[in-house]
Amino acid sequence: MSVVVQNILVVLLAAYMAWDNGTGGQITNNWPVTVGLLVGLIMGDVQTALIIAGTLQLMSLGVAGIGGASIPEYGLATIVSVYLAIRTGASTGTAIAVGLPVGMLTLQLDVILKIVNNFFAHLTQRLLHEKKFKKMELIFYLTIACWMLKYIIPVTLVVTFGTPIVKAILHVIPVWFTNGLTIAGGMLPVVGIGMLMRYMPVKKYVTYLIAGFVLSTYLKMPILGIALLGAAAAYAIYQRNTQQIASATSQASGGNDYDE
C-alpha cells in the first residue's frame, strides 16, 4: 500500500473509532488492542502494532469514562504510537512516549466538543419548535461529523507532521528517558486500579479484594479463573440478599413469622 493510502486509512480509522466509542462500543471501541490490530493491518506490520497496543492496553486497564467523564484517550495514543513506530522505526518506549501525550492533549478536545454539542442540542430544539423537522434531523447527523473531529484533527496532524518530528526526537532522546517511560508503562495500570477501587464498594467487600490478590500472587491463578470465582461469590451474595428482602417484605406485610 502506498504511503498516502495508508495515511488516509489511518485517519478514517480514527474517525470510525470516534463513532464506535461515542455509541458505547460496537466493534472496536477505543480499546488499544482492537484498534492497534487494525492500525497494524493498515500499516502492514501486525507484530509491532500488537506489542505497542498490548502495552497501552495493560496501561489503561480500568480507566473508564464512566458517566461521560473525560479520561486520557488511550485508543488515540495507540493509533499515534503504532503509526509512528512503523513509519520511523522508533522503539516501543519512544513511540508510546510520543503517542501518550497526544492522547492526553486530545482530552481537551473532548471537553471542547462536549461544549459544542450543547450548542447543537439547543439548535435542534429550536428547529423543532420552528417545525423544521427535516433540518433538525440534518443537524443530528452534523453532530456525528463534528464528534469525529475529536480524533480526526490529532491524527491528521500526526500523519502530516509527525514523522520528521519523531525522527528528530530519536536523535536527541537520552536512554534514561526511554527507560523511565518503560518503567512508567509498567506502573501506570495502577491509575485504573485506583479509579476502579474508588468506584466500587471497597470498604464493604474488602474481603474479596484481598482474596483476589492472594489467589493471583501466592497461588498464581489466571485472571479468568479469578473472575469465575468472583462470579460464583457474586451469585451467592445476590441470592442471599434477594432472600433477605423477600423475607423482610413478607414480615412487613403481616405474614406469620414461621422462620423464627
Next chain:
Amino acid sequence: MMNNNETNTHETQKLTVKERKSMFRRWIFFAGLGYNYESQQAPAVVYSMSKALRKIYPNDNDYIEAMDNHYKYFNVTPQMGNIILGASLAMEEKDGLKAKDAVQSLKTSLMGPFSGVGDSVFWILFPTIMGSIAGYMALQGNPVGAVVWMALYVALYWVKMWFFKLGYTSGTKLITSLGAKINLFTDAISVMGLMVIGSLVATVVKVYTPLEFHTGKVSLSLQTGILDKIMPALLPVCIAGLVYWLLGKKTWTPTRIILLIIVLCLIGAATGLLGIAK
C-alpha cells in the same frame, strides 16, 4: 424477533415491528454522540425517538410537546438505555401525551440503578478481564485476544436488541419487577469486580528497584532479598494505596496522577532507584 403473539397483546399499537426496530437501531448507533454537559444524552434520545414519535403524534403540536419532554437530562450506560427507552416507547404508544410525566419519571428513576449495573459490566468488568487477557496475548504478538474481543462486541448487538424487546414488553412493570432487584445485582457484581482488581494489582502493575546494599563482601538486593521476602508485589500494593488515597482528593484528577507517575518514573530511572522489571 417480535412475533405475532406479542402484537396481539398490544391492542393500541401504532408502530410496525420495522419502525420499532428502526428506533432501537437509532439509539444503538447514536447513543452518546450528542453528549453535552447540560442535558448529557438527551439529544441522542430525541434523535432515536423522533421518527417513532412522529408516527405516534401526527399532530405537529403534540409531537413538539412529546419531543420537548425528551430534551430533559438523561444519562445512562448506552447498552442499558435500550431497556429504558423500550419501556418509554411502549408507554407513549399506549397512552400518548397522558403518559408524558410517567415516561419522564420512569426515565429518571431507572437511569441511576441501570447505570450502576451497566457501568460495572460494560465499562469495568468486561473491558478489564478482556483487556488483561488480550493485552498479554498482544505482547506476545498474538492477535487472537483482540479478535475474540471484537467478535464478542459484534455479538452484543443482538443482546442490545433483546434488551429493547425486554423493555418494550415490560413497559411500566419495569420499575416494580426490575427496579428493586437491580441494585442488589449491582452490589453483588461489584464483588466479582473487586476480586479481579485484587488480582490485577499483583499481575499488571510492575514496580521494580535494582538497588543493592553492600556490607563488606555481602550484597543484598532490596527487591529480591527484602521486599519480595516480606510479601510478593509489596511495592505495587503500596502505590495502589497511594493512588487510591490521592483519587479521594479533589485536586488530583486521573490525568494529574498519570503525569505524576511519569515524572516519578523518569526521576527514578535517572537516579537508578527504579529499573525495568526482569
